[in-house]
Amino acid sequence: MKEIKELFKAIEREDITSEMNNLISDDIIDSIDIMALVAEIEKSYGKALEADFIKAENFESFEAINKMLKEAFG
Numbered sequence: 001m002k003e004i005k006e007l008f009k010a011i012e013r014e015d016i017t018s019e020m021n022n023l024i025s026d027d028i029i030d031s032i033d034i035m036a037l038v039a040e041i042e043k044s045y046g047k048a049l050e051a052d053f054i055k056a057e058n059f060e061s062f063e064a065i066n067k068m069l070k071e072a073f074g
Helices: 002-010 031-045 062-073
Strands: none
Touching: 002 031, 002 062, 031 062
């Protein structure tokens, strides 16, 4: 989960912690944050995140983001 914390830090959202859930549902992050996260993920992995993975449920929590990254990049 440290990797995900670093992604949030890179987009200047250090206020987001792994204990938080419902990041989108509770309006903690918005579409701008998601696009910034996607850009950081792509920069970090050196390849594009397929559009199929860019959906709200994949950004609701650290666990959801971690699962998405494993599915997307192995």
